[in-house]
Amino acid sequence: xxxxxxxxxxxxxxxxxxxxxxxxxxxxxxxxxxxxxxxxxxxxxxxxxxxxxxxxxxxxxxxxxxxxxxxxxxxxxxxxxxxxxxxxxxxxxxxxxxxxxxxxxxxxxxxxxxxxxxxxxxxxxxxxxxxxxxxxxxxxxxxxxxxxxxxxxxxxxxxxxxxxxxxxxxxxxxxxxxxxxxxxxxxxxxxxxxxxxxxxxxxxxxxxxxxxxxxxxxxxxxxxxxxxxxxxxxxxxxxxxxxxxxxxxxxxxxxxxxxxxxxxxxxxxxxxxxxxxxxxxxxxxxxxxxxxxxxxxxxxxxxxxxxxxxxxxxxxxxxxxxxxxxxxxxxxxxxxxxxxxxxxxxxxxxxxxxxxxxxxxxxxxxxxxxxxxxxxx
Amino acid sequence: xxxxxxxxxxxxxxxxxxxxxxxxxxxxxxxxxxxxxxxxxxxxxxxxxxxxxxxxxxxxxxxxxxxxxxxxxxxxxxxxxxxxxxxxxxxxxxxxxxxxxxxxxxxxxxxxxxxxxxxxxxxxxxxxxxxxxxxxxxxxxxxxxxxxxxxxxxxxxxxxxxxxxxxxxxxxxxxxxxxxxxxxxxxxxxxxxxxxxxxxxxxxxxxxxxxxxxxxxxxxxxxxxxxxxxxxxxxxxxxxxxxxxxxxxxxxxxxxxxxxxxxxxxxxxxxxxxxxxxxxxxxxxxxxxxxxxxxxxxxxxxxxx
Numbered sequence: 001x002x003x004x005x006x007x008x009x010x011x012x013x014x015x016x017x018x019x020x021x022x023x024x025x026x027x028x029x030x031x032x033x034x035x036x037x038x039x040x041x042x043x044x045x046x047x048x049x050x051x052x053x054x055x056x057x058x059x060x061x062x063x064x065x066x067x068x069x070x071x072x073x074x075x076x077x078x079x080x081x082x083x084x085x086x087x088x089x090x091x092x093x094x095x096x097x098x099x100x101x102x103x104x105x106x107x108x109x110x111x112x113x114x115x116x117x118x119x120x121x122x123x124x125x126x127x128x129x130x131x132x133x134x135x136x137x138x139x140x141x142x143x144x145x146x147x148x149x150x151x152x153x154x155x156x157x158x159x160x161x162x163x164x165x166x167x168x169x170x171x172x173x174x175x176x177x178x179x180x181x182x183x184x185x186x187x188x189x190x191x192x193x194x195x196x197x198x199x200x201x202x203x204x205x206x207x208x209x210x211x212x213x214x215x216x217x218x219x220x221x222x223x224x225x226x227x228x229x230x231x232x233x234x235x236x237x238x239x240x241x242x243x244x245x246x247x248x249x250x251x252x253x254x255x256x257x258x259x260x261x262x263x264x265x266x267x268x269x270x271x272x273x274x275x276x277x278x279x280x281x282x283x284x285x286x287x288x289x290x291x292x293x294x295x296x297x298x299x300x301x302x303x304x305x306x307x308x309x310x311x312x313x314x315x316x317x318x319x320x321x322x323x324x325x326x327x328x329x330x331x332x333x334x335x336x337x338x339x340x341x342x343x344x345x346x347x348x349x350x351x352x353x354x355x356x357x358x359x360x361x362x363x364x365x366x367x368x369x370x371x372x373x374x375x376x377x
Numbered sequence: 378x379x380x381x382x383x384x385x386x387x388x389x390x391x392x393x394x395x396x397x398x399x400x401x402x403x404x405x406x407x408x409x410x411x412x413x414x415x416x417x418x419x420x421x422x423x424x425x426x427x428x429x430x431x432x433x434x435x436x437x438x439x440x441x442x443x444x445x446x447x448x449x450x451x452x453x454x455x456x457x458x459x460x461x462x463x464x465x466x467x468x469x470x471x472x473x474x475x476x477x478x479x480x481x482x483x484x485x486x487x488x489x490x491x492x493x494x495x496x497x498x499x500x501x502x503x504x505x506x507x508x509x510x511x512x513x514x515x516x517x518x519x520x521x522x523x524x525x526x527x528x529x530x531x532x533x534x535x536x537x538x539x540x541x542x543x544x545x546x547x548x549x550x551x552x553x554x555x556x557x558x559x560x561x562x563x564x565x566x567x568x569x570x571x572x573x574x575x576x577x578x579x580x581x582x583x584x585x586x587x588x589x590x591x592x593x594x595x596x597x598x599x600x601x602x603x604x605x606x607x608x609x610x611x612x613x614x615x616x617x618x619x620x621x622x623x624x625x626x627x628x629x630x631x632x633x634x635x636x637x638x639x640x641x642x643x644x645x646x647x648x649x650x651x652x653x654x655x656x657x658x659x660x661x662x663x664x665x666x667x668x669x670x671x672x673x674x675x676x677x678x679x680x681x682x
Contacts, residue, residue: 005579008585010486013486013489016484020476021477023552024556027552028557029495029499035510047520048517096402105395117409117413118409121614122656129416130412139415254672254676258676303503332509335508345509349506
């Protein structure tokens with residue numbers, strides 16, 4: 001090739017690669033550098049890019065972070081999300097894909113289409129929606145309590161029929177005992193002294209019709225359930241983990257199903273001729289064949305689970321009292337709420353980058369260690 | 378015909394399996410779809426009705442929540458903003474990705490490998506991890522450049538606004554965050570275009586720009602469509618970054634607006650549900666229209682969490 005052509009080649013290469021590279025440096029590479037520098041500095045607002053406005057003071061922020069209980073709490077929540085992603089979304093997606101692939105259920109495309117719907121909706125909408133559903137007096141509580149009440153009502157009617165009770169009749173002791181026995185726990189919750197309480201209530205309601213009496217008593221005495229998971233320590237992460245599972249399982253179903261369809265059918269056919277059971281086909285053919293995509297999906301899961309900012313931000317905001325905070329929310333709080341602590345926020349940011357790189361490296365290591373033969377377990 | 382799948386299986390065990398399979402599928406599908414339907418149904422209730430009847434069907438379909446929410450939340454502007462952000466970022470990043478993909482795969486050079494692997498490294502980074510440094514950088518850059526320009530005597534330092542609270546910065550950050558996956562997919566794709574085709578065109582005297590226009594772009598439509606289907610929902614639904622890049626209502630995107638709206642109007646459930654439905658409809662429709670193509674792409678593994 002002659003010289004002008006070589007020059008043209010270089011020239012062309014430059015204008016093809018340099019513009020996107022500059023944008024990339026601006027949006028990803030430079031912020032990483034900036035973040036490292038700021039996490040080691042004493043920057044507290046003001047100009048960054050001026051002479052002498054920054055002083056590097058070393059790894060103090062990281063040390064502070066490691067002894068910060070809120071950091072560890074957020075970190076633990078992040079780990080929960082990684083775990084539910086890798087050990088919840090993936091097996092569930094694989095299992096559902098298997099049901100479709102082996103035609104245990106028909107209409108595969110339909111199920112696939114329906115189950116993917118949550119993945120296309122904005123996580124902000126999802127977060128707000130589930131927050132409404134899980135709210136203490138929300139629809140979930142309503143449905144459960146309606147059910148409790150109607151089953152209580154059935155039992156109550158039976159008891160009243162047993163005693164042939166008409167409203168206004170004299171009250172038998174045994175009947176009161178039977179009423180309490182329907183749900184003694186709930187009765188004790190409704191009245192300090194259930195026996196006395198129920199007697200008095202029936203006496204007060206003695207002018208009502210029989211139906212009205214049954215309804216009022218059921219309302220009063222049936223079990224009340226409140227779905228305020230978000231206000232209970234220990235249980236507060238469950239709704240978030242559930243929604244994480246709800247959101248993305250459909251995506252892994254599609255990935256696994258597509259990869260299952262690439263598996264050579266003859267392998268399965270000959271295994272079936274040899275009398276292989278469904279369970280061993282899954283265990284000894286499908287899972288080993290899918291090993292590569294399982295590993296890739298694990299990487300997706302890990303990087304995706306560190307992306308949980310928007311979901312949690314809109315669902316709980318990290319609250320109540322930081323219980324559902326993850327690292328991204330904690331970082332956001334440090335940088336944008338109250339008086340900003342930028343060095344700390346940047347230290348958290350770098351910890352997150354390190355954490356995800358570590359997990360992804362670990363996944364690759366596992367993949368190498370297991371080679372191509374063993375299955376998921 | 379061999380018994381290769383369950384359709385031909387007739388034993389009792391197979392029937393039990395089938396029944397269990399259907400029960401599981403129906404349960405999970407209901408779980409996926411009922412909350413969304415619940416949202417849509419409730420957007421047709423008045424707030425008063427919602428408070429007394431949260432889970433049931435509305436007695437009368439009340440449609441006034443929609444115009445009310447649309448006006449109160451300024452969703453007209455937000456919708457336009459979302460369209461602009463999405464179209465621009467997906468378009469520009471697609472163009473740059475293909476350009477760079479062409480450079481990396483068909484013009485071999487020493488630096489190509491290094492720069493390419495730097496881009497690939499970006500696949501492991503999630504931009505929202507970097508929202509604090511990105512915010513600082515974007516919010517300070519106006520001042521830095523402004524002061525420089527003032528020194529040169531071009532304009533006053535305060536008059537320079539290119540980055541913070543601008544559409545430009547939002548699109549720039551979005552383009553940057555889409556580049557790693559775009560460049561990865563485009564480089565792999567253009568690599569599969571026969572090099573002899575490029576060589577032949579070179580011998581005929583075509584410049585690289587001409588080759589890009591006449592050969593690479595037409596042959597790469599499938600990968601550009603893949604990128605579009607993949608990136609449009611990502612950008613449309615993005616929240617973490619735009620939340621810190623923009624503080625004016627007139628620059629917000631739809632998800633950002635929905636979030637602010639539901640925060641300020643938390644007791645007016647009717648309007649809130651309408652707003653949420655407005656928020657989920659565009660991508661739900663997008664999915665319903667392109668369901669087949671999206672499913673194929675996701676299945677091919679062209680996704681980033």
